Amino acid sequence: MDLKAREKAYIINTYNRQPESTLFLNRGEGVYVWDDLNKRYLDFVGGLAVNSLGHCHPAVVKEVSWQVAQxxxxxxxxxxxxxxxxxxxxxxxxxxxxxxxxxxxxxxxxxxxxxxxxxxxxxxxxxxxxxxxxxxxxxxxxxxxxxxxxxxxxxxxxxxxxxxxxxxxxxxxxxxxxxxxxxxxxxxxxxxxxxxxxxxxxxxxxxxxxxxxxxxxxxxxxxxxxxxxxxxxxxxxxxxxxxxxxxxxxxxxxxxxxxxxxxxxxxxxxxxxxxxxxxxxxxxxxxxxxxxxxxxxxxLEEGFLARVAKLGNYFMAKLRELDCRCIVEVRGLGLIIGLEIEGDGTKVAKLCQEQGLLINCIGEKTLRFLPPLIIEEEHIDLAVSVLQEALTMIEK
Ligand SMILES: Cc1ncc(COP(=O)(O)O)c(C=O)c1O
CATH class of the missing domain: 3.40.640.10 (Type I PLP-dependent aspartate aminotransferase-like (Major domain))
Structure with missing residues (x-):
């Protein structure tokens, strides 16, 4: 049995796995995760607001490794x-x-x-x-x-x-x-x-x-x-x-x-x-x-939180500049951001995934972004350009 079939056989089916259940993630570093085929994704789901320091942050790995042995x-x-x-x-x-x-x-x-x-x-x-x-x-x-x-x-x-x-x-x-x-x-x-x-x-x-x-x-x-x-x-x-x-x-x-x-x-x-x-x-x-x-x-490091606020404003400004008829509203505070659209949000999430960007859709119409707080402007620029393409496709 392949992994998907084993999951179906042995795990109680309480989750709608991410777009059409195709993704097996097995490695993460910083703002990226890799699937079983070694394809890399920019992670704007962030473990649903868990991976705020990105994946396997060295400070966390160091402390956990030490404590596990203690x-x-x-x-x-x-x-x-x-x-x-x-x-x-x-x-x-x-x-x-x-x-x-x-x-x-x-x-x-x-x-x-x-x-x-x-x-x-x-x-x-x-x-x-x-x-x-x-x-x-x-x-x-x-x-x-x-x-x-x-x-x-x-x-x-x-x-x-x-x-x-x-x-x-x-x-x-x-x-x-x-x-x-x-x-x-x-x-x-x-x-x-x-x-x-x-x-x-x-x-x-x-x-x-x-x-x-x-x-x-x-x-x-x-x-x-x-x-x-x-x-x-x-x-x-x-x-x-x-x-x-x-x-x-x-x-x-x-x-x-x-x-x-x-x-x-x-x-x-x-x-x-x-x-x-x-x-x-x-x-x-x-x-x-x-x-x-x-x-x-x-x-709590000097400047860390101020940077999150700045990146949040940058991201929201970029989303507001998107040229898509289907956009209803951009909402958020810092790096918890929602983009409400007229149209099929799950399809947008799937299209983004195909292009190596993980995003989450809630309630079918709101795309939610919870990226690691350690992202850079270049990651936001990339995510926004992938989104622009995906939104344009669903408008057709
Ligand atoms: C605001 C809020 N409260 C509580 C919870 C539940 O947390 P957990 O899934 O860790 O039980 C969530 C999970 O998404 C949440 O967003």
């Missing part, structure tokens, strides 16, 4: 220096006072949901448990996370969902305000919606949510799983808005390709979860924490 795992019954070091660094560079480690974005949001419920009950009474999230959001695939994800397509077939979620319109403060009641404990939003189509929040909206939460003693929780860790040109997307959350969640890029999730909490929220309330066997694993510390160090 201690791969130890239970959270014991102290672990790499875990403490990473926590210290994340706290030093964010609004959080303390962090909790887990293994993915969904788990980080699950922890946030539990924290919010416990906080609400402790502060205002046992009925307080409702969380307001935004339409078109995405928070992960566990049962509570799909319920927080206000997109019916992720709910279908898994009902009954978790009780206590209400959905407001993203970027519509009145819609959120109308949903707050005596049982609300928190508001959870992505500062830049990713899977929902790449929609940055408006400043007024996030500021308004902060005020709403302050007035009603709710936790403001930001899901920075996709937009955090330098993706927008600042370490956290919330820094663009001058609005600090009480709780934030991270995953994806933090581990440099290794699985990690993190919840950061501030003030009283940081002391809400107590021994026995929550846990994760692998959470804060020394190898993964070593990788994340290496990632953070690179992101």
């Amino acid at each position: 201690l791969i795992h130890c239970s959270n019954l014991y102290y672990s220096e790499p875990q403490i070091r990473l926590a210290e660094q994340v706290v030093a560079h964010s609004c959080a006072d303390k962090v909790f480690f887990c293994n993915s974005g969904a788990e980080a949001n699950e922890a946030a949901i539990k924290l919010a419920r416990k906080y609400g009950k402790a502060k205002r009474g046992s009925g307080v448990h409702e969380i307001i999230t935004a339409n078109h959001s995405f928070h992960g695939r566990t049962l509570a996370a799909i319920t927080a994800t206000a997109q019916p397509k992720y709910h279908k077939g898994f009902e009954p969902l978790v009780a206590g979620f209400r959905y407001g319109e993203f970027n519509n403060l009145d819609s959120f305000a109308a949903l707050v009641n005596e049982n609300t404990c928190a508001i959870l939003v992505e500062p830049v919606q990713g899977e929902g189509g790449v929609y940055p929040a408006g400043s007024e909206f996030l500021r308004g949510l902060r005020n709403l939460c302050d007035e009603a003693n709710l936790l403001l929780m930001f899901d920075e799983v996709q937009c955090g860790m330098g993706r927008t040109g600042k370490l956290f997307a919330y820094e663009h808005y001058g609005v600090l959350p009480d709780v934030y969640t991270l995953a994806k890029a933090l581990g440099g390709g290794l699985p990690i999730g993190l919840l950061g909490a501030k003030g009283e929220a940081a002391d809400t979860l107590q021994p026995g309330d929550h846990a994760s066997t692998f959470g804060g694993n020394p190898v993964v924490c070593g990788a994340a510390t290496a990632v953070l160090q690179v992101l």
Whole structure:
């Protein structure tokens, strides 16, 4: 059996593999990946916002190699220096006072949901448990996370969902305000919606949510799983808005390709979860924490994030210059960019793949770009010219 047939035979079929499932990737370096036929691709999918430092970044490889030979795992019954070091660094560079480690974005949001419920009950009474999230959001695939994800397509077939979620319109403060009641404990939003189509929040909206939460003693929780860790040109997307959350969640890029999730909490929220309330066997694993510390160090190098912001502006300007009737809108912040088109986006992604450029299409009409943050202008120029050709072809 060839690899494709073996995949079909042995792996539960939950993924639509990238355009028509033809690609087997087996090597990566910097902004490039290679397939089994040794064809090279410029990677503007970036592991869906994971490979922010590109593939096999030397700092990550070095740290992981060292830690793997030192201690791969130890239970959270014991102290672990790499875990403490990473926590210290994340706290030093964010609004959080303390962090909790887990293994993915969904788990980080699950922890946030539990924290919010416990906080609400402790502060205002046992009925307080409702969380307001935004339409078109995405928070992960566990049962509570799909319920927080206000997109019916992720709910279908898994009902009954978790009780206590209400959905407001993203970027519509009145819609959120109308949903707050005596049982609300928190508001959870992505500062830049990713899977929902790449929609940055408006400043007024996030500021308004902060005020709403302050007035009603709710936790403001930001899901920075996709937009955090330098993706927008600042370490956290919330820094663009001058609005600090009480709780934030991270995953994806933090581990440099290794699985990690993190919840950061501030003030009283940081002391809400107590021994026995929550846990994760692998959470804060020394190898993964070593990788994340290496990632953070690179992101914090002088000028790194400013360069991401500059490249993001350059890329968006180039996309806006594209001469294609099918373009509806270019949206984004830093290097999380969406190009909405009139036409078949999956076909565009396929055409680009044939020309050695990997891009992602969400919801059939939005092309999403999450390139490694280490790209150069020349990579953007190349990607834009491949895109121009692909878009022109679908216009015919
Ligand atoms: C904003 C956001 N939150 C949560 C998740 C879920 O993360 P994971 O797949 O690591 O569980 C994602 C994944 O795409 C995401 O984009």
